[in-house]
Amino acid sequence: MRILVVEDDADLNRQLVEILTDAGYVVDTALDGEEGHFLGDTEPYDVVVLDVGLPKMDGITVLESWRADGRNMPVLLLTARDRWSDKVAGMDAGADDYVAKPFHVEEVLARIRALIRRAAGHASSELVCGPIRFDTRTSKVSVSGAGVKLTSHELRLLSYLMHHQDEVISRTELTEHLYDQDFDRDSNTIEVFVGRLRKKLGADSIETVRGLGYRLRSPGDGADQ
């Protein structure tokens, strides 16, 4: 999952990048509203963490502009504790949730997990696909009850597929959501990681849809049967 952090306080920006990276997300950052607006307009993000008070273009204006352009990624606003009017303006502008500063890191992480789940249509924090279980809170994975150890790259890939079960996901989409903007997009690493996941989760776990991409199919999905 790929997250954009738009926060002009350099220390806070760095802190957010650190906790989000530790939690397994890929993170792009912007230090002002203009740069943040541009990135959100041009790159696909699974969540945007957006400060309200930003230089060059304030957070509410950035958000309004995205929504007017049909950009509908989940947005978590960072607001000042005593500015209730920012929260109202933010929700009206199309924010999905907000956290008031100063915040606890765990709260930001929990809200981001919830936004990602909700965007993918999942209510529970444990995602299940046949014998595969993925706990979004702990990042623990099991197959038929037995724990499986995954590397951070494998986890990211599985997390994206588990959130988008039964959808055919192209390699381009995976690359865009699993790597930051500086990543070399020509590489074939996705294929390598799919191969490794199949070894750990079962050869049939991830289906290759020729010419289109990959699909993690849940047993309840009747396509082709």
Ligand code: CA
């Ligand atoms: Ca600020």
